[in-house]
Amino acid sequence: MNVSDAVSTRKSIRAFTDTPVSTEVLATLLEKAARAPSGGNVQPWRVYVINGEAMTRFKAVLQEKRAPEPAAYAIYPDGLKDPYRSARFQVGEQMYALLGIPREDKPARLRRLAENFNFFGAPASIFCFVDRQMGPPQWSDLGMFLQTFMLLATEAGLGTCAQEAWANRAETVSEFVGADPELMLFCGVAIGEPDISAPVNTLVSERFAVEQFATFL
Ligand SMILES: Cc1cc2nc3c(=O)[nH]c(=O)nc-3n(C[C@H](O)[C@H](O)[C@H](O)COP(=O)(O)O)c2cc1C
Numbered sequence: 001m002n003v004s005d006a007v008s009t010r011k012s013i014r015a016f017t018d019t020p021v022s023t024e025v026l027a028t029l030l031e032k033a034a035r036a037p038s039g040g041n042v043q044p045w046r047v048y049v050i051n052g053e054a055m056t057r058f059k060a061v062l063q064e065k066r067a068p069e070p071a072a073y074a075i076y077p078d079g080l081k082d083p084y085r086s087a088r089f090q091v092g093e094q095m096y097a098l099l100g101i102p103r104e105d106k107p108a109r110l111r112r113l114a115e116n117f118n119f120f121g122a123p124a125s126i127f128c129f130v131d132r133q134m135g136p137p138q139w140s141d142l143g144m145f146l147q148t149f150m151l152l153a154t155e156a157g158l159g160t161c162a163q164e165a166w167a168n169r170a171e172t173v174s175e176f177v178g179a180d181p182e183l184m185l186f187c188g189v190a191i192g193e194p195d196i197s198a199p200v201n202t203l204v205s206e207r208f209a210v211e212q213f214a215t216f217l
Pocket of ligand 1: 014
Protein backbone atom coordinates (compact mmCIF):
# COMPACT_ATOMS: atom_id res chain seq x y z
CA MET A 1 0.00 0.00 0.00
CA ASN A 2 1.45 3.38 -0.98
CA VAL A 3 0.79 6.66 0.83
CA SER A 4 -1.96 7.74 -1.58
CA ASP A 5 -3.76 4.42 -1.11
CA ALA A 6 -3.54 4.70 2.67
CA VAL A 7 -4.83 8.29 2.61
CA SER A 8 -7.70 7.50 0.26
CA THR A 9 -8.81 4.26 1.95
CA ARG A 10 -8.59 5.40 5.58
CA LYS A 11 -11.96 6.38 6.88
CA SER A 12 -13.64 6.42 10.25
CA ILE A 13 -14.80 2.95 11.23
CA ARG A 14 -17.77 2.86 13.60
CA ALA A 15 -18.46 -0.89 13.86
CA PHE A 16 -15.85 -3.51 14.67
CA THR A 17 -15.60 -7.29 14.99
CA ASP A 18 -14.45 -8.97 18.22
CA THR A 19 -11.15 -10.07 16.67
CA PRO A 20 -8.45 -9.12 19.18
CA VAL A 21 -5.69 -6.70 18.25
CA SER A 22 -2.14 -7.67 19.19
CA THR A 23 -0.48 -5.31 21.65
CA GLU A 24 2.79 -5.89 19.75
CA VAL A 25 1.15 -4.60 16.59
CA LEU A 26 -0.04 -1.50 18.47
CA ALA A 27 3.46 -0.94 19.85
CA THR A 28 4.91 -1.16 16.33
CA LEU A 29 2.32 1.29 14.99
CA LEU A 30 3.18 3.74 17.77
CA GLU A 31 6.89 3.37 17.12
CA LYS A 32 6.39 4.08 13.42
CA ALA A 33 3.92 6.93 14.04
CA ALA A 34 6.49 8.64 16.24
CA ARG A 35 8.29 9.56 12.99
CA ALA A 36 5.57 12.23 12.62
CA PRO A 37 7.11 15.71 12.56
CA SER A 38 6.67 18.23 15.35
CA GLY A 39 7.82 21.83 15.74
CA GLY A 40 11.26 21.82 17.39
CA ASN A 41 10.95 18.02 17.54
CA VAL A 42 9.27 18.38 20.94
CA GLN A 43 7.08 15.30 20.20
CA PRO A 44 4.30 16.46 22.51
CA TRP A 45 2.10 13.36 22.15
CA ARG A 46 1.59 11.18 25.22
CA VAL A 47 -0.30 7.96 24.61
CA TYR A 48 -2.01 5.34 26.78
CA VAL A 49 -2.93 2.02 25.20
CA ILE A 50 -5.97 0.09 26.41
CA ASN A 51 -6.22 -3.43 25.05
CA GLY A 52 -7.22 -6.94 26.13
CA GLU A 53 -7.75 -7.34 29.85
CA ALA A 54 -7.32 -3.57 30.43
CA MET A 55 -10.17 -2.95 27.98
CA THR A 56 -12.41 -5.34 29.93
CA ARG A 57 -11.57 -3.48 33.15
CA PHE A 58 -12.08 -0.06 31.55
CA LYS A 59 -15.49 -1.03 30.16
CA ALA A 60 -16.53 -2.17 33.65
CA VAL A 61 -15.48 1.25 35.03
CA LEU A 62 -17.47 2.99 32.30
CA GLN A 63 -20.56 0.99 33.22
CA GLU A 64 -20.25 2.20 36.80
CA LYS A 65 -19.37 5.83 36.14
CA ARG A 66 -22.15 7.28 34.05
CA ALA A 67 -22.53 10.69 35.68
CA PRO A 68 -21.83 13.70 33.45
CA GLU A 69 -18.31 15.14 33.74
CA PRO A 70 -16.96 18.58 32.88
CA ALA A 71 -15.70 18.62 29.30
CA ALA A 72 -11.90 18.73 28.95
CA TYR A 73 -12.38 21.35 26.21
CA ALA A 74 -15.07 22.65 23.87
CA ILE A 75 -15.15 20.18 20.97
CA TYR A 76 -16.58 22.83 18.61
CA PRO A 77 -16.60 26.60 19.04
CA ASP A 78 -19.90 28.20 20.02
CA GLY A 79 -21.70 29.42 16.94
CA LEU A 80 -19.65 27.30 14.54
CA LYS A 81 -19.73 29.21 11.24
CA ASP A 82 -20.55 28.06 7.78
CA PRO A 83 -19.30 26.28 5.74
CA TYR A 84 -17.91 24.31 8.71
CA ARG A 85 -21.29 24.02 10.38
CA SER A 86 -22.97 22.63 7.25
CA ALA A 87 -20.18 20.12 6.70
CA ARG A 88 -20.58 18.87 10.26
CA PHE A 89 -24.36 18.67 9.89
CA GLN A 90 -24.10 16.83 6.59
CA VAL A 91 -21.79 14.06 7.76
CA GLY A 92 -23.99 13.53 10.82
CA GLU A 93 -27.10 13.22 8.66
CA GLN A 94 -25.34 10.80 6.30
CA MET A 95 -24.25 8.66 9.23
CA TYR A 96 -27.69 8.56 10.87
CA ALA A 97 -29.32 7.74 7.52
CA LEU A 98 -27.05 4.69 7.18
CA LEU A 99 -27.97 3.71 10.75
CA GLY A 100 -31.68 4.12 9.95
CA ILE A 101 -32.14 6.68 12.73
CA PRO A 102 -34.48 9.54 11.78
CA ARG A 103 -33.88 13.10 12.96
CA GLU A 104 -36.95 13.08 15.22
CA ASP A 105 -35.79 10.00 17.12
CA LYS A 106 -33.66 11.86 19.66
CA PRO A 107 -33.39 8.92 22.12
CA ALA A 108 -31.99 6.68 19.36
CA ARG A 109 -29.53 9.41 18.34
CA LEU A 110 -28.39 9.77 21.93
CA ARG A 111 -28.00 6.01 22.28
CA ARG A 112 -25.92 6.01 19.14
CA LEU A 113 -23.78 8.88 20.45
CA ALA A 114 -23.20 6.84 23.61
CA GLU A 115 -21.72 4.06 21.44
CA ASN A 116 -18.62 6.27 21.36
CA PHE A 117 -18.11 5.18 24.97
CA ASN A 118 -18.15 1.55 23.90
CA PHE A 119 -15.49 2.34 21.24
CA PHE A 120 -18.15 1.23 18.71
CA GLY A 121 -17.29 -2.31 19.81
CA ALA A 122 -13.56 -1.99 19.08
CA PRO A 123 -11.37 -4.31 21.16
CA ALA A 124 -8.46 -1.85 21.46
CA SER A 125 -7.86 1.85 21.81
CA ILE A 126 -5.27 4.51 22.38
CA PHE A 127 -5.81 7.74 24.29
CA CYS A 128 -3.82 10.77 23.18
CA PHE A 129 -2.84 13.39 25.73
CA VAL A 130 -0.84 16.59 25.57
CA ASP A 131 0.78 18.58 28.37
CA ARG A 132 -1.44 21.45 29.54
CA GLN A 133 1.51 23.77 28.98
CA MET A 134 1.26 23.21 25.22
CA GLY A 135 -0.54 25.54 22.84
CA PRO A 136 -2.00 25.33 19.32
CA PRO A 137 1.33 24.49 17.62
CA GLN A 138 1.82 21.39 19.77
CA TRP A 139 -1.85 20.39 19.44
CA SER A 140 -1.28 20.51 15.71
CA ASP A 141 1.76 18.22 16.17
CA LEU A 142 -0.48 15.80 18.03
CA GLY A 143 -2.87 15.84 15.07
CA MET A 144 -0.04 14.90 12.75
CA PHE A 145 0.87 12.02 15.02
CA LEU A 146 -2.75 10.92 15.06
CA GLN A 147 -3.15 10.85 11.29
CA THR A 148 0.20 9.11 10.86
CA PHE A 149 -0.94 6.47 13.34
CA MET A 150 -4.28 6.00 11.57
CA LEU A 151 -2.65 5.68 8.14
CA LEU A 152 -0.24 3.07 9.47
CA ALA A 153 -3.17 1.21 11.06
CA THR A 154 -4.90 1.24 7.66
CA GLU A 155 -1.77 -0.27 6.11
CA ALA A 156 -1.82 -2.95 8.83
CA GLY A 157 -5.45 -3.82 7.94
CA LEU A 158 -6.92 -2.20 11.04
CA GLY A 159 -9.84 0.20 11.19
CA THR A 160 -9.76 3.31 13.38
CA CYS A 161 -12.03 6.08 14.57
CA ALA A 162 -10.58 9.13 16.28
CA GLN A 163 -12.93 10.09 19.11
CA GLU A 164 -12.94 13.52 20.67
CA ALA A 165 -16.20 12.45 22.35
CA TRP A 166 -13.92 11.24 25.14
CA ALA A 167 -13.33 14.90 26.06
CA ASN A 168 -16.65 14.44 27.88
CA ARG A 169 -15.26 11.51 29.90
CA ALA A 170 -11.78 12.94 30.42
CA GLU A 171 -11.86 12.55 34.20
CA THR A 172 -12.73 8.86 34.01
CA VAL A 173 -10.13 8.21 31.30
CA SER A 174 -7.38 10.13 33.10
CA GLU A 175 -8.07 8.39 36.39
CA PHE A 176 -8.16 4.95 34.79
CA VAL A 177 -4.88 5.35 32.91
CA GLY A 178 -3.23 7.17 35.81
CA ALA A 179 -2.31 10.19 33.71
CA ASP A 180 -0.20 12.92 35.27
CA PRO A 181 -2.55 15.84 36.15
CA GLU A 182 -0.37 18.02 33.90
CA LEU A 183 -1.59 16.00 30.93
CA MET A 184 -4.81 16.87 29.17
CA LEU A 185 -6.82 14.38 27.14
CA PHE A 186 -7.28 15.23 23.49
CA CYS A 187 -8.98 12.13 22.09
CA GLY A 188 -9.32 8.39 22.02
CA VAL A 189 -8.91 6.20 18.96
CA ALA A 190 -11.02 3.06 18.60
CA ILE A 191 -8.97 0.35 16.89
CA GLY A 192 -9.92 -3.05 15.52
CA GLU A 193 -10.97 -5.14 12.58
CA PRO A 194 -13.67 -3.30 10.62
CA ASP A 195 -17.07 -5.02 10.53
CA ILE A 196 -17.57 -4.97 6.77
CA SER A 197 -21.21 -6.04 7.11
CA ALA A 198 -22.13 -2.84 9.01
CA PRO A 199 -23.82 -0.22 6.79
CA VAL A 200 -22.36 2.62 8.91
CA ASN A 201 -18.90 1.63 7.67
CA THR A 202 -19.91 2.32 4.07
CA LEU A 203 -19.97 6.05 4.82
CA VAL A 204 -17.55 7.97 2.62
CA SER A 205 -17.59 11.52 3.97
CA GLU A 206 -17.47 14.42 1.53
CA ARG A 207 -14.73 17.03 1.18
CA PHE A 208 -14.67 20.63 0.08
CA ALA A 209 -13.26 21.16 -3.41
CA VAL A 210 -9.68 22.46 -3.50
CA GLU A 211 -10.84 25.89 -4.68
CA GLN A 212 -13.01 26.16 -1.55
CA PHE A 213 -10.09 25.87 0.86
CA ALA A 214 -6.99 26.81 -1.14
CA THR A 215 -6.09 30.06 -2.85
CA PHE A 216 -3.52 30.00 -5.63
CA LEU A 217 -1.77 33.35 -6.12
C1 LIG B 1 -9.64 14.51 16.19
C2 LIG B 1 -10.87 13.82 15.70
C3 LIG B 1 -11.88 13.51 16.59
C4 LIG B 1 -13.03 12.82 16.16
N1 LIG B 1 -13.99 12.48 17.07
C5 LIG B 1 -15.03 11.69 16.70
C6 LIG B 1 -15.95 11.20 17.67
O1 LIG B 1 -15.87 11.51 18.86
N2 LIG B 1 -16.92 10.35 17.25
C7 LIG B 1 -17.04 9.97 15.94
O2 LIG B 1 -17.94 9.19 15.63
N3 LIG B 1 -16.20 10.44 15.00
C8 LIG B 1 -15.18 11.27 15.36
N4 LIG B 1 -14.26 11.70 14.43
C9 LIG B 1 -14.39 11.27 13.04
C10 LIG B 1 -14.84 12.41 12.11
O3 LIG B 1 -16.23 12.56 12.22
C11 LIG B 1 -14.42 12.01 10.69
O4 LIG B 1 -13.02 12.01 10.62
C12 LIG B 1 -14.95 12.96 9.62
O5 LIG B 1 -16.37 12.92 9.56
C13 LIG B 1 -14.38 12.59 8.26
O6 LIG B 1 -14.69 11.26 7.95
P1 LIG B 1 -13.59 10.15 7.68
O7 LIG B 1 -12.73 10.03 8.91
O8 LIG B 1 -14.38 8.89 7.43
O9 LIG B 1 -12.79 10.58 6.49
C14 LIG B 1 -13.14 12.44 14.81
C15 LIG B 1 -12.12 12.76 13.91
C16 LIG B 1 -11.01 13.45 14.35
C17 LIG B 1 -9.91 13.75 13.37
